[in-house]
Amino acid sequence: MRSIKSRRLHPKKIFRYCELGSGNGVTANILAASFPEAEFHAIDFMPVHIANARHLADEAELNNMHFHETSFQDADQLNLGKFDYIVLHGVYSWISEKNRLAVCEFIKDHLNTGGIVYNSYNSMPGWSHVLPFREAINSMSQSHNAHTVAKVQIARSYIQKLKGKKCCFYSLKPTNRATNQ
Known part of the structure; x- marks a missing residue:
């Protein structure tokens, strides 16, 4: 019987990551600190969330973290380029159909070929x-x-x-x- 070797995913050192609905930016900031060669973007509509996320990044002296205080519809219009990773943590299950469509458009327009979308959701x-x-x-x-x-x-x-x-x-x-x- 042939053995199947498991492959672990290791992101390349230089990659681009975007979190939609980043909240206070904890996840994005931790990842930015863990991968200083990569570029991170956090998008959230709430000004207080972006302010808290920026403060955290400033305290950690993260130069690879970028914040965008905008809606999902408007985020698609930003000149952000393509991402290797686009993630949503518990956002998709709570937003309106209009915002879900905007998220899908953003992913369609901004995900690199071979990129990964991670969409966790809050189950019932x-x-x-x-x-x-x-x-x-x-x-x-x-x-x-x-x-x-x-x-x-x-x-x-x-x-x-x-x-x-x-x-x-x-x-x-x-x-x-x-x-x-």
């Missing part, structure tokens, strides 16, 4: 408890005719009111970081 068993909460917040924010940032601020204010009134959601899941902020 681990996240089912927040789905009704998420749907309520999403519905409430859709009822306002405002820019996305204003909708996020409205939703956050509503969440704080629920938290202040000791909503049963918080008593059942007090450590839920996604909504406990």
Whole structure:
């Protein structure tokens, strides 16, 4: 019987990496510190996320980290070139169909031939408890005719009111970081 040798993937020293929906940039910054020869890009719509990610990169003196405060639709229009890796961590499962299409367009336009897309998602068993909460917040924010940032601020204010009134959601899941902020 022939033995099958496992191959380990080792990224080439010089590669280009892009994280869509990078949040506070922890993953991208750790990877940038681990692979100083590579080039890293982090894209997120939330100004506070990009500010936190930049601060982390500045503290670590990372010169290979680039940040883009923009939407997925607008990111596709940036002159970013091609990437060897495009990743999304738990983003795709929570965004609208419009944003999913924008992500697919970005990947189509910016992934190198032979490149890798890594799309982790939040599966229902681990996240089912927040789905009704998420749907309520999403519905409430859709009822306002405002820019996305204003909708996020409205939703956050509503969440704080629920938290202040000791909503049963918080008593059942007090450590839920996604909504406990």
